[in-house]
Amino acid sequence: MGIHYDYKSTKSAKLMEKQAKREKKLAEKKAKRLAKEGPKKEKDKTSTLDASKPITLDFLTNPNKE
Numbered sequence: 001m002g003i004h005y006d007y008k009s010t011k012s013a014k015l016m017e018k019q020a021k022r023e024k025k026l027a028e029k030k031a032k033r034l035a036k037e038g039p040k041k042e043k044d045k046t047s048t049l050d051a052s053k054p055i056t057l058d059f060l061t062n063p064n065k066e
Contacts, residue, residue: 049055
């Protein structure tokens with residue numbers, strides 16, 4: 001009988017410990033992944049096409065475009 005009484009009285013504490021452990025593990029994984037990737041560079045430059053210029057085949061196929 002003591003086992004059941006102990007289970008019900010400590011159930012919420014065990015669940016909180018389990019959740020804290022899970023969150024800690026996820027935070028460590030995230031930190032490890034970010035360290036592996038390195039600092040993020042914010043040089044994602046999206047260039048838009050100028051509407052006044054016509055699109056030519058040379059423009060589309062040029063490997064040295066700016």
